[in-house]
Amino acid sequence: MNSARRVLLVTGLSGAGKSSILRILEDLGYEVTDNPPLTLLDALVARTEHPLAIGIDARTRGFEAQAVLESLARLRAQPGPQHVELIYATAETEVLLRRFTATRRRHPLENSTGTAPGLAASIDQEITQIAPLRGAADLVIDTSDMPPPDLRRLIESRFGHQNDGDSMNVTLLSFAYPSGLPREADLVFDARFLRNPHYDPDLKVMTGLDQEVRDYVRQDPDYALFFDQILSFLKLVLPRFVAEGKKHATIAIGCSGGQHRSVTLVEEIAATLGRADELALLSDGPIAVMHRELARQGRSSWRWVRPPQQRVTPDEQIRTDPS
Template identity: 60%
Template sequence: MSLPNPSKAEIGLPERSVAEQAATDFPAKGCSPQNSEDVCDGAGVLRHILIVTGLSGAGKSTALHVLEDLGHEVVDNPPLHLLGALVPRRGERLVIGIDVRSRGFETPRVLQELERLKSLPDCDVQLVYVTAEPDVLLRRFTATRRRHPLVASGAIRPGIEQEAKILAPLRAVADAVIDTSDLPAPELKRFIETRFGGGKGEGLTVVLVSFAYPAGLPREADMVFDARFLRNPHYNPELQPKTGLEADVAQYVQADAAYEPFFQGIVDMLGLVLPRFVEEGKKYATIAVGCSGGKHRSVTIIEALARVLPELAPVGPFMVSHRELARQGISTWRWAVPPSGNVDGATI
């Protein structure tokens, strides 16, 4: 007498292996995960694929944990040859973490896989690159006493520099670059939650940044405006210790005869460009304004832009950041979600 074979579910095994899932989910015509016509054909409901990569120590793991808490299916460091088998069903959201530790990692190969995924119909694919300044990464590795994945022992900085060079082509094609150098972990979490949590996170996410030219341009900036020609409150003894967040400093800057045409020029430019970004499906835009110290003029202009931004384009939530003030320990991060064109933000 022969006994019936128990099913895999009855003995606690998964019903299908990854290979079996791939063979079943992409049937007919000798299909395989590499056959783009078979992966995403049919109805127009999108499959959402978010690929997160970046420098070790910059916050990629934090971003993946937050996305997982938001209900996304997260796969960290899968072998590259399995990416095709991971394509989600229509209407589902998948997050894939990739870095230099991933099995089979080669930058050209990742770029090839990225292009293949983006070419699939009904698939919304975004690449997010998480980074930080080398000195910041060095401090983080030193504080945690962790070993850099590209350095077996000894100095950490060469590993940081080597990794940045390896990943540079990915950064160049990223849909969003998140620089966590001056972004505290709670605000990185809030950024991820706001942008990828659904609902209010849809649409164009804009980041408004003030900065000081001597400290370097924000690398993630899409557009940069130079406010150094405006009169400088730094040379006014009463205003020097204050910032552009204070009304008397803002009034001083705005009293310059050149301020209004300059500001209106920025508004006109953004009013032209941002709607086109939305039409093209761009997900992120970083607008930066710089001055000599990043404390008065650039801060004033960024604050003024935050008040009019919802009128310029159908933007989603946007962030206001004053980089140099943050480096001085002044908490200035502000998220704003424009309901019906009005800014509703709270200083963090």
């Protein structure tokens, strides 16, 4: 089966990192156009057969959320082997305020006419203005506390591999419930009922990357059953995702601190899915692992359990600038 060309519409709040996302996509081989008039979207898509990323935000001529949604529906209805997705970049208001203050850039909706007086009011106005796009997005990326290298790895994991119709990118993600559900998650499992190494003074400072912690968690009488049930569920639903044409699935497992139980489960599931005898489950799609809370502490980073067949990984770092 021929690969379906990807067409990505990248939108979101000003200052949330849209320009950084577009730069990463350009590094990955996408043709990138930022802020074209909405009336030109069809022509842009028609003029190239390469993967395409188009930036759209409040600066775009003729910008209205409903008009963007209509353009998105029209592009998806066009005949031909292409896969159209909407990416939405966001960040907490306090973070956006700090970014604009640090760079001394003017918000696109802030002007001298009084229609959006002040930076905070401009941010609030934009949040309201483009809320329908967030609701319709295929992927919402919150860059509030996401280091630039992690943003790059996320985009590479999701969009750096041109899937054919028989494979899918899979990300296994551990997280802490008190820090919020990961917005990109397609499936979420709760490991908080398992025995918690946090209360063992020797294990508290360790993580699920350490064998001692894994052994402790596995000793819970319900661990093996829970693990087997997760695998059985994945074997049921992931092939259906592929059949629907879904190109990426994020499986998230959470616990209280995102350090012990969820990390243990993600590591064991990654090891199981990465084995050759499990290839039938996910075809030849790449598998990435991310421990969100450990990454925020600088104790872990993205890694590939099964890498994409072709992936560009530039050496340079990127900045998450207001965009």
